[in-house]
Amino acid sequence: MDRIVIERRQFSAGLKGKNLRYLTENPGLDRPTVRVGFVLLEHFSLPAFTQALDALITANLLRPGLFATQTFGLAQGEVVSDLGLVIRPDSQLDVSQLNALDVLVVCGGYRTELNSDEAFTHVLKTAAQQGITLAGLWNGAWFLGSAGLLEGYRCAIHPEHRPALAEVSKTAHVTSEPYVIDRDRLTASSPSGAIQMALAWIKSLHDKALVEGVEDILAFEESRYRRIKPTEKISVSAPLREVLKLMDANLEEPLELEQLAVYAGRSRRQLERLFKEQLGTTPQRYYMELRITEARRLLQHTELSQVDVLVACGFVSPSHFSKCYSAYFGYRPSKEKRLVK
Known part of the structure; x- marks a missing residue:
């Protein structure tokens, strides 16, 4: 008996994303897993962290293996978030772990103190030298700027901390945008900016359909962050x-x-x-x-x-x-x- 071949129809670009979770295609298998590390600073913004993380985890649900994530602290032990919830990172951050990362995200918060830490600065500079993409959430960009890693870059930071960043990073272009992706620097000023940043970054790595699929699952409605008036x-x-x-x-x-x-x-x-x-x-x-x-x-x-x-x-x-x-x-x-x- 002859085998019957049924031609598979493809959704158009406008509807592909909304149906992506039901399709069996998996273009992500052809690409290496992107390894993302989150540095949780004391009093980091839990909503900003989870918004960015949620976008990556949801992308993995649609196309398994796209991202691998882990969390770091600057010291051994627990870290307290801005909401008072205690988080125990996977491990303490040091230079030896950078070889296992493609992206390093500095997670700050409204009450995260803007203090330079020599060891942390050394890790950030080494990461940049190794070609690792660096990111900052809320006031995370300040730590990148303080390490001299935002010179000539456009960036985003929470409005309360814009002057402080401009002070330590004279040639950085500190914007009022909710998020900025400039080459190998990703920065966001708020939780909503964090998820917008993550989605835009995912789109740059993969395609619009994947982002639409993530949005459909998260029921995400874009609302660009602006200075609160x-x-x-x-x-x-x-x-x-x-x-x-x-x-x-x-x-x-x-x-x-x-x-x-x-x-x-x-x-x-x-x-x-x-x-x-x-x-x-x-x-x-x-x-x-x-x-x-x-x-x-x-x-x-x-x-x-x-x-x-x-x-x-x-x-x-x-x-x-x-x-x-x-x-x-x-x-x-x-x-x-x-x-x-």
Whole structure:
């Protein structure tokens, strides 16, 4: 009896990813396993770490053997995450283990101290010399920059730590992006940035269909990380949101209420009513609070002088700035604690 040959139909690119988990193909068998090590620093961001790890593990579910992962600590014993959960890494990081790695990911967090460790710096520099791809999550990029490994690279880091990174890595291009992949450096500024980074990196190694398959399993909806702004957390009508965006974009030279009303296509009285009904305040007061809030952020997290800050936030004089600042925070701007190291 003749053998019947049935031609296999292929899904189109648009649907292949969503069906990938049900297909028997395994292109990953033709490629070597990529070995990824995660360095868990004290108070590392557990969500950022697990988001990146989850993308790799899920890719392995679709195409077994693509990635091998392991975790490291800077010392023997356990590491405490930002959520207070205790993790015991697979082993302590040292130079001898680099031969078994293709990628080394530094996992930092909001409370991870930005301190240079001579031994850790040596490991990072050796990894770079051996051609290992280096990555950083949350403020992990600072440790790469401190080791001199981000010179001439674009990178991402949590907004609170951008000034600190710019200080130790003068020629690095510190962006406001959620993640950046620049040659053999991968950096992410947040948990959402971490998974976006991982997915983009996987796509660069394999194909779009694999990433779509991972997204389908994780039910991942892309939401690009941006610097958190007050206007993005407020539920208001579309006309008022446009006004809030205008305010946020014009802090150095505040717009007059009449200008805002014209841009919004409303009268001054209508605009005042929108603020009163939806925010419970006046446009002038909200604008002031927006500017004073940004002034506090700049004083705490940048090395700008008080004069530079007051100019950047639209205050006409040091005395005016000091009076407004004191009215909100109970102390003069000169007393604000600088958080930049």
